[in-house]
Amino acid sequence: MSLKYSFDVVTRAEQTLAERKNKAEKDQQERERYVYSQLPEVEAMRRRIRERFHSLIMLVANHDKDAGAKAERIRDEIREDQDRIRMMVADLTGDPDYLETKYACPECSDTGYVEGIRCKCMDELLRRFAIEELNKNSTIVLHTFDEFTDSCYDDPKLRTRMNNMKKFFSDYCAAFPNNCKSLFLTGRTGLGKTFFSTSIASALAGRGFAVAIGSVSDLLRDIENDHFGRSDKNTMELMLAADMLIIDDLGTEFKTPFNDSTIYSILNSRINQRKATIISTNMSVEQLNERYNEQIASRIIGGFMPIVFTGCDLRQKGL
Numbered sequence: 001m002s003l004k005y006s007f008d009v010v011t012r013a014e015q016t017l018a019e020r021k022n023k024a025e026k027d028q029q030e031r032e033r034y035v036y037s038q039l040p041e042v043e044a045m046r047r048r049i050r051e052r053f054h055s056l057i058m059l060v061a062n063h064d065k066d067a068g069a070k071a072e073r074i075r076d077e078i079r080e081d082q083d084r085i086r087m088m089v090a091d092l093t094g095d096p097d098y099l100e101t102k103y104a105c106p107e108c109s110d111t112g113y114v115e116g117i118r119c120k121c122m123d124e125l126l127r128r129f130a131i132e133e134l135n136k137n138s139t140i141v142l143h144t145f146d147e148f149t150d151s152c153y154d155d156p157k158l159r160t161r162m163n164n165m166k167k168f169f170s171d172y173c174a175a176f177p178n179n180c181k182s183l184f185l186t187g188r189t190g191l192g193k194t195f196f197s198t199s200i201a202s203a204l205a206g207r208g209f210a211v212a213i214g215s216v217s218d219l220l221r222d223i224e225n226d227h228f229g230r231s232d233k234n235t236m237e238l239m240l241a242a243d244m245l246i247i248d249d250l251g252t253e254f255k256t257p258f259n260d261s262t263i264y265s266i267l268n269s270r271i272n273q274r275k276a277t278i279i280s281t282n283m284s285v286e287q288l289n290e291r292y293n294e295q296i297a298s299r300i301i302g303g304f305m306p307i308v309f310t311g312c313d314l315r316q317k318g319l
Contacts, residue, residue, distance in 0.1 A: 004234060005126050009133055013125040014112065021103065021110035028101040035099060039088055042099075045081045052078050127241050128210040134238050137222070138214040140248055142198045145170055158311045162192070165307070169196050173203035177243065177276065184300055185280040187309030193280040197246050200278065204244050212242035216253045216263075223262055236262070240269050243276075250281040251291060260293060267299045279304065 005013075036043040052074050059067040059074075090096040103110045105121040112122035148166050153159040172180055185193040201211045214222075222235040239245050245266070253259050270277050281288070285306065289297050 004232065005130055006133065009126060009129045012129050013122060016125055017110050017112045017122065020105075024101050024103045024110060028099070031098055035089060035092065038092055042085055042088055045085055049078050049081050127238075128208075130234070131210045131212045131238050131242050134222075134233065134235060135211075135213055138218060140194065140198060140213055140215060142202045142213075143195050144202045145199045148195070148199070153311065155311070162311070165192075165196065169200055170203070173200055173207070176204055176207075176209065180276045182271070182277045182304040183279070184304035184306045185278065185309065186284060186306060187282070189282055191309035191311055193309050194248055197248065197278050197280050201244070201246055209243040210241070211244045211246065212239050213246040213248070215248045216250050219247065220253050220259050220262055224258060227258075236266070239266060240273070240275075244278070245270060245275070246278045246280075248280050250279050251283045251287070255291070260296065263292075264296050264299065267296065267303070271299060271303045277304075 056071055056074055059071055064070060085099070086096040089098045092098075101109070105119060108114045108119035108121060110121075112119050112125075145166060148162075150159045150163055153162055172183075185197060187193055198213070201213045205211045219235065219239065222231065222233060223239075225231040226233055226235050247266075250263075253263075267277065279300065283291065285301065288300060292300075
């Protein structure tokens with residue numbers, strides 16, 4: 001999937017990689033200074049290795065008739081010094097590669113490119129930052145599991161149920177993306193569906209996953225604007241690329257052929273990609289069947305785990 005990215009997203013990704021690269025090289029320099037202070041002979045050997053590499057270059061440049069034999073001898077000397085350095089450094093630090101620069105991405109050395117082709121680490125940053133940019137337009141306020149309190153539940157059974165639900169969602173986030181099914185959160189208004197779905201969003205984003213979240217109406221409006229050339233935000237593509245997609249208030253959107261077709265495409269694509277999606281709605285399964293065509297309803301009923309919220313409207317309690 002080829003996505004277009006805004007200037008801000010590209011700049012942010014490049015700055016992030018530059019910061020990673022600078023940190024890796026600064027850390028390497030600090031490790032190097034420590035080793036040299038403890039093992040001065042290592043510094044001398046590394047200087048000698050650099051001089052020998054220069055000698056190899058000069059052999060080729062001067063067309064030395066014995067270049068082959070001399071080069072092999074120099075390479076053996078370099079390898080001997082390198083092996084000795086690794087042994088000495090390992091004895092000192094426990095890590096034979098302690099002097100190597102430990103880039104976050106060894107494939108591109110935190111440059112973002114490998115032989116002129118964008119590295120997967122750059123692609124991941126672009127995707128994540130583009131989804132965060134998409135989420136800026138969301139009117140949904142994020143929450144965290146730490147905000148949960150069971151004191152608002154008067155019924156002991158309901159209190160136990162909600163605590164169990166919090167544990168389920170917390171465990172879900174801890175295990176993500178392994179064995180994490182798509183979830184269909186259903187129940188009346190004010191029972192905690194949006195609270196828990198946004199807490200999941202916060203928890204997964206905190207672990208570095210790309211989470212796209214929004215109300216169904218806002219997301220569909222943005223997709224329609226993209227489709228008809230009124231914007232170029234790649235909303236649909238970003239929703240499909242996200243590690244987790246959270247759609248709030250399904251059923252509140254205008255019922256149009258375009259919206260129904262888009263909802264089906266989103267659900268079908270993410271199910272086929274085996275990517276988790278969370279839907280929250282005030283509709284029951286019966287109402288779902290009444291509102292949507294068989295394609296959409298069957299995708300939700302067959303591909304999502306239903307979680308039913310019950311109890312009293314917490315908003316009426318000022319919560």
